Amino acid sequence: MSQAVTLWIPGLLDALRVKEAQASLKDLKLPALQTLLAKADKFAVKPQSFYEQASFLFHQPGCLPIAVTKASAELDEFNPNHFWLSVDPVQMIPDRDTLVLVPGKALQITEQESKALLQKFNAHFAEDKVELIWASSQHWYLSIVQPVDIQTTDIEKLAYQSVNAFYPKGNAAQYWRQLLNETQMLFYTHPVNEARREQGWPEINSVWVWGEGKIEADKLLIRTDASIHSNHAYLQGMANLTQSHYCAEPESYQAWLNQIAGFSDPGNGEIDKHFICLDSVADKLDNLQLDEWLTLLQQLEENWFAPLLQALKRDEIDSLLLDLGQEYRAHLKPSHLNRFWRFKKPLNSL
Structure with a gap:
């Protein structure tokens, strides 16, 4: 069964951080991430709070009240x-x-x-x-x-x-x-x-x-066919209120696959839309030195971006939305990987 996946890492590729790291990013090779960003359709992101972004990415009609x-x-x-x-x-x-x-x-x-x-x-x-x-x-x-x-x-x-x-x-x-x-x-x-x-x-x-x-029924989209993977209380609460499946934040793509393996059990229904937020990564970004941030990017390349790219190539994922804290969101379908005229760009051009 093909899956639709949203991967959200708030602030990972923040414009100020990328600007400060221009020299280091020029020669850094993250081929999977570079391929994903090069082949994707891009959609501008307007300034939003964490809660507004979370509600938008999970297709809610408006921002769910925080408290x-x-x-x-x-x-x-x-x-x-x-x-x-x-x-x-x-x-x-x-x-x-x-x-x-x-x-x-x-x-x-x-x-x-x-x-x-x-x-x-x-x-x-x-x-x-x-x-x-x-x-x-x-x-x-x-x-x-x-x-x-x-x-x-x-x-x-x-x-x-x-x-x-x-x-x-x-x-x-x-x-x-x-x-x-x-x-x-x-x-x-x-x-x-x-x-x-x-x-x-x-x-x-x-x-x-x-x-x-207060929760209002007409401003809440029930999503029994979706799952949320995060440790953040707001996202866990969103899963509760929308009757979505909830799992803790996975450490890697493989860990996420292990989480959803049980979704095919009788009684779960078809769950094929997945919202993954790596909030533990986002929480530590402000305290990372440049070399630590570069190491983090390499770890994410191995644990997330490379496996996601392979899953797209094998048609295991039919829709991938990446929100990495840039001024745009990147959306890919397997067919987008055939855009041979779109070449990988150096990461300092982000």
Whole structure:
């Protein structure tokens, strides 16, 4: 059975990284990747967030709301009919007339610290019936029966940035601004932060509200014929909500083949559309030196690009979409490999 495959490696061939590596890429040989990019049809990519790209690549009518999608993967008790918000612990650092947000992932928050702060928050806001749900040390959720009028900014966009222009907006904005202010006072005197100050560690002195939304049936495309392969909570949640098959991120093309081998079992139905996101690769890109990035490209050539090229040649894949963080996406069918007039180009021309 032929398969349709989407391989997404966010930021791998980012334009700035490629520009910086011009000299090194000039003589680097990755024949499979070069062939795939040379033979493919190319489609321009407009700037999108991770969540917008994920929803688009998985053919959803619009971007699935972030909090509710992630909560469906991270929480044991989850109500898809509620309105959901992420209310994540952060540090706010005063900087002249503004506050700069430091995300929880940079604060090394322990489970004990996270639960202690959440408990204090819930006790303080009990009269408002605002009760946070703990998912992990860095991620908390708020579930509300009825939708509220609030528009927020994703926490990823604000990491290490001023928050002055990005406080929640909408009819409920004043309440949420007050909640943030009260939380800062509440957390400042908490034993967790007193201990952190004594150790010289960054404080966990606020929260950020973001990712609002509710699942709407007319904005959700059910895909029982598809699978998602990723470790990212948003993509796992997307699989849950769209009734798609879910697998962890595979380490290689062969590992992916092993994953889908069981899809032909009776009762699974026909699953022939596969969305693979190598989010563990994307997560480490910012910290890689040039030589490490070049080594990574060579590993991906061996583990992914060369096997994908061979699968196209053998008609085992009849549609391949590559999104590698460039300004375009590359799409191939087996017949595209017959474009003899399209020659491989040096990687520094990317």
